[in-house]
Amino acid sequence: MTLLGILGLLSLFVLLALRMPVALSMLAVGLVGTIIANANQFLAVGMSADQAWARGLRIAYSNLSGETFEAASNFNLLVIPMFVLMGTLAGVSGMSNDLFTAAYRWMGHMRGGLASATIAACAGFAALSGSSLASAVTMGRVALPEMKRYNYADSLATGSVAAGGTLGFLIPPSGGMIIYAVLTEQSIGRLFMAGVFPGIILTLLFIGAIYFTVLRKPDAGPRGERSAWPERKESLLKASPILAVVIVTIGGMYTGFFTPVEASSVGAFFTFVVAALRRSLSLDAIRTVILQTMNATATVFLIIIGAFVFIPFISLTEVPADLVTLLTSLPIGEYGVLLIIVLVYIFLGMFLESIAMLVLTIPVVIPIAIGLDWDLIWFGIIVVIVLEMGMISPPVGINVFIVKSIAPSVPMGTIFRGIWPFWFAMAFMIFLLVLFPSIALFLPETLVGG
């Protein structure tokens, strides 16, 4: 069975390398693997070959249709189209401009203030969108021209947008967290709560990284104009509807007033109302919102369907159990195992897209986490942050490519040079989480209980 599991994983990597979509690769390997694994089990108990293979085929077929319907009709997954809808509505309605202006008015006069304002606005937008790409694209379009106007170094300007965008993956409502929660059978609400303090601390660490960059090279982030108090108050007032939506939805969820599913619908509804009041919902904008929402829904759901078929196959093989035995027998302790996992994720993050990496690694990594008795909520936050690192890691950091598409004149090398301070800030955040797990666990344990 272990050999079958290893062959399954190898086949998966071959199909992925040949550019078969991740979801179809998992479906193909999951289907064929389930047939073989079940047939082998029946053969092992003395069943005739014909019957064993026929039964294996029947089970695999039943899994294929059953798991597909199970994923498509999973009530908890209703949060995906709803939060995506909320994010795309916020994106097309220009709310990001108000967020950036507010952050700029308050922080723009500081050295590197525009870059810090970008990070703060990204964090605010992340609380609406749940998508790192949406955060990077939306804030990049607003912030990069401003930073160019104030002669910011290209590396700092593009690096702050690329890194700020990754906050969309950590700050709730996060698409990555939803997928992790569903695949590991954890509570989406608890995971969202666990992401709040790490999200805030990482935002501050990013701002700290900007501070150190401009301390070393003051020309990289010159001061902007100091805004008068009335201007600051006015900008805050303009951004208040967005903050109100965040407070109502996310706050409602944390106080137990809404479940995550309810919060997602309420959030989408209020974002629609705010966008309509801003008169930003033209027919073209509505068309974009619907198609982008469905596009993102397609990405996530097909990959979840693939994972739902693939995971039972990997569980049937003994690969996860063998890996747990191997890693726990090494004389490196729990922290050593965690370090290995983080390093493997960092390595994979150089080549794989974050959601793909998440669903591909979960069947193998989660049994290890369970075997070592780690809290899966805490571990989920660590995984999400490592996946964020992958989004800005060379050579295929997706957020870097997004920023490049907005700032085509900036060489890739310059953008990658600019992301390192933020990359190390994320590494430091993981270190903090290992040292103080309460950063993640305090809120869910206090609000919901242990």
Add this chain to the structure above:
Amino acid sequence: MPKDQNEPLRAPRAIAVLDRVLVWISLLLGGATLAFMTVFSVWNVLIMRKALNSPIIGAEDLLILSLVVIVALSIPLGARTGAHIEIEVLESNMSARFAKWSLVAVKSMGVVLLAIMSWRLAHAGESAARFGETTQQLLISFGPFYYFLAVSIGIYAVVLVLDIWQLIRSDEVLKLKISGDEL
């Protein structure tokens, strides 16, 4: 008259028709489903449950079925827009010939896989109708929704066939762009 070098490549007619149909279906049915999910859920939560303490019976059933509908509508659209994630890291290291024919091979495998999946979903739909597989409160049969998913996956298979046709014909697959292009 020679063709303008900067003129964007146009998709073949069959694909252009498919794109138009997919986009319109997505906008009309997808838009209506998203609107229903949002408004109905908010109505149920804020008005009926929180304000009037009288939640709508079977609301969860309707939302679950709406989710199946939106997923079924999204998958073929995503197939045309390139939403289904592929890992393209090694592509730059492949010869053009290998890149083309390996892609034809994996897409052909995809067609077979999706055809099987569509067939099994249709079969499961038949079983669901026969064995009374329904939602919990309103007892709505899952049968039609299995069929809907079967059709959706079937269209994805058709999209892959058209991709293969494009690849063999012109060495590249033109995807549907969803922002800023006219209907």
